[in-house]
Amino acid sequence: TTEMANQEEAEIQISELDLLSSMFPYEEEFAVTDQLALAELKHYVENEPAEVPSSKVQFILNVKTEGPNASMVEFSMACALPLKYPTILPEITVRSSLLSRSQQILLNSDLKTYLMQNFSGEPCMLSAREWVKDHAAAYIDKDLSSSSMTASDATQSEVTTFTRLWIYSHHIYKKQKRKNIIDWAKELSLSGFCMPGKPGVVCVEGLQSSCEEFWSRIRRLTWKRILIRHREDVSLEGGGHAEIQKQRKFPTLEEKCFDAHGARGNHMDLGQLYHFLEEKGCADIFQMYFGVEGH
Numbered sequence: 001t002t003e004m005a006n007q008e009e010a011e012i013q014i015s016e017l018d019l020l021s022s023m024f025p026y027e028e029e030f031a032v033t034d035q036l037a038l039a040e041l042k043h044y045v046e047n048e049p050a051e052v053p054s055s056k057v058q059f060i061l062n063v064k065t066e067g068p069n070a071s072m073v074e075f076s077m078a079c080a081l082p083l084k085y086p087t088i089l090p091e092i093t094v095r096s097s098l099l100s101r102s103q104q105i106l107l108n109s110d111l112k113t114y115l116m117q118n119f120s121g122e123p124c125m126l127s128a129r130e131w132v133k134d135h136a137a138a139y140i141d142k143d144l145s146s147s148s149m150t151a152s153d154a155t156q157s158e159v160t161t162f163t164r165l166w167i168y169s170h171h172i173y174k175k176q177k178r179k180n181i182i183d184w185a186k187e188l189s190l191s192g193f194c195m196p197g198k199p200g201v202v203c204v205e206g207l208q209s210s211c212e213e214f215w216s217r218i219r220r221l222t223w224k225r226i227l228i229r230h231r232e233d234v235s236l237e238g239g240g241h242a243e244i245q246k247q248r249k250f251p252t253l254e255e256k257c258f259d260a261h262g263a264r265g266n267h268m269d270l271g272q273l274y275h276f277l278e279e280k281g282c283a284d285i286f287q288m289y290f291g292v293e294g295h
Contacts, residue, residue: 006052006083010045013057013081016123023126024061034058036219036227055228056080056091061129067137073098075136077129086123089115094132098140107139161208162247164192164232165215166285170224172200177221178255185253188214193256195273201289203282205248208233230288249280 017038024030032038040053058080067073073096080091092115094107114131115124172178173196181194181202188210192203204214219226236243258272274286 003049005087007045009084009087010041010053012086012123014042014045016125017057017059020059020061020125028062030059030061032057032059033216034219040227053083055231056082061125063129063133063136065133065137067098068141073137073140075132077132079125079128086119087121089119090125090128092128094136096136096140103139103142106142107136110135160236160244162206162234162236162244163208163211164203164205164249165211165228166230166288167202167204167215167218167226168229168289169200169202169226171198172196172202173198180221181218182253182255184214184217190214190253191248191250192253193250193276194253195256195258197257199289201273203250203285204253205250207244230285249282 017032020030021032034055034057037053037055037057040051040055041057044050044053058078061077061079063075063077064072065075075094075096078093078095082088082091089112092108092111094111095104099107111128111131115128118124119127172181172194178194178196184190185192185204188206190204190206190210192205193201194203195201202218204211215228234247236247256273256276258269258276270286270290274283277283277286
């Protein structure tokens, strides 16, 4: 059954993460950046039946290797394991301050090709790390102007991603947190809304990198429980300001209070939330949050 397959995949992920942490015990070599996702994954494996984890485990592997003129170069591999990994490939982005944009694109596409050809369906994080250690430095000096990668290829791969994150929290009461949510969204040019109370709902939309920065700041605050319930990513060719504006469902980020009732005036009227989402063309999200049809 898929349930069994999922659990097996989750077990493989955990043993691979354990292996990585025993081989690379130092934070500067290997660091899990999404502890909540890891905890969810472990809970999923240890409990029958358990809720399927809502987000991918994300981590960073840093690799030091000898670069041009025998200098040491550091590459960072930002990795995420989709729930179906290792049945499908991991998501890996290799970066280094010494790589130009087109060198980085080429390096990442070559790594992906290598993994596709050699590891369909089996754990491959260590092999990916080895490949980066052995090959990445060669990309620093690659002159791509004359090689197979033409200028048009380089500009075509400048794809901007528009992201919308639907964040769920056990509750949002504190004034300071509510202020942070609004201030940070403004600073990062994100729109959406925040519904304080219990449960707390935050939606932010905008450039993918800005959404990810927002999430990494929000998660660092103290929460009883917070997670990304759903995520939408849209690739925009060219991706100028106008394209991004077109994708937005919310004009700005505002706090929405739906007729609070309850002892502390903190239980929101979910019926009103449903109608609000329906107006914005997001009614299907309601079910993802609350597991029930709206209306």
